[in-house]
Amino acid sequence: xxxxxxxxxxxxxxxxxxxxxxxxxxxxxxxxxxxxxxxxxxxxxxxxxxxxxxxxxxxxxxxxxxxxxxxxxxxxxxxxxxxxxxxxxxxxxxxxxxxxxxxxxxxxxxxxxxxxxxxxxxxxxxxxxxxxxxxxxxxxxxxxxxxxxxxxxxxxxxxxxxxxxxxxxxxxxxxxxxxxxxxxxxxxxxxxxxxxxxxxxxxxxxxxxxxxxxxxxxxxxxxxxxxxxxx
Numbered sequence: 189x190x191x192x193x194x195x196x197x198x199x200x201x202x203x204x205x206x207x208x209x210x211x212x213x214x215x216x217x218x219x220x221x222x223x224x225x226x227x228x229x230x231x232x233x234x235x236x237x238x239x240x241x242x243x244x245x246x247x248x249x250x251x252x253x254x255x256x257x258x259x260x261x262x263x264x265x266x267x268x269x270x271x272x273x274x275x276x277x278x279x280x281x282x283x284x285x286x287x288x289x290x291x292x293x294x295x296x297x298x299x300x301x302x303x304x305x306x307x308x309x310x311x312x313x314x315x316x317x318x319x320x321x322x323x324x325x326x327x328x329x330x331x332x333x334x335x336x337x338x339x340x341x342x343x344x345x346x347x348x349x350x351x352x353x354x355x356x357x358x359x360x361x362x363x364x365x366x367x368x369x370x371x372x373x374x375x376x377x378x379x380x381x382x383x384x385x386x387x388x389x390x391x392x393x394x395x396x397x398x399x400x401x402x403x404x405x406x407x408x409x410x411x412x413x414x415x416x417x418x419x
Contacts, residue, residue: 216301269306290352300329
């Protein structure tokens with residue numbers, strides 16, 4: 189059967205786009221496995237450190253593989269959740285990345301997998317406080333050439349932004365994770381505005397024993413502002 193030129197062009201487009209997205213997905217998955225490895229190594233190092241320093245024996249830094257696409261690291265009352273999205277995305281046309289010569293030379297470089305980094309209060313999970321709020325503190329974009337770009341809060345978004353040259357390896361993954369932990373440690377839980385918590389329902393009070401009704405978040409009732417405005 190003879191295939192028309194239009195149909196052949198369509199099939200070529202499908203093949204090219206599928207191959208591109210598959211390459212990006214595989215690269216992102218490999219990068220995520222590297223992040224998992226570094227997180228578990230950091231947990232082991234902290235365990236060795238705490239055994240030597242008895243003053244820190246009650247403080248834990250624990251790593252946990254939740255699924256193929258999620259790894260958690262718990263420390264000092266906080267949890268960082270690293271979560272790989274299974275889809276491939278392209279940057280919006282008005283994004284700064286799209287203005288770089290690197291992407292202009294090859295627009296397919298703008299297709300990326302995403303690894304999101306969320307910060308939650310550890311007690312939110314411990315006491316099943318399903319209404320508590322977490323924060324996206326950073327996200328890592330990885331393209332077909334294994335180059336990565338980070339959007340994030342403070343240092344996390346300022347240091348690792350050379351998309352055309354950065355490649356995520358063990359060394360850079362370690363730097364990213366340590367920066368995320370440091371940012372989280374300094375991102376303190378603030379008392380919510382009085383007006384946010386002054387009214388409480390009977391159901392809230394009855395459910396308080398289950399710790400599920402009182403919403404808690406590090407900036408609950410406050411505007412989560414740009415890095416230059418944050419504490």
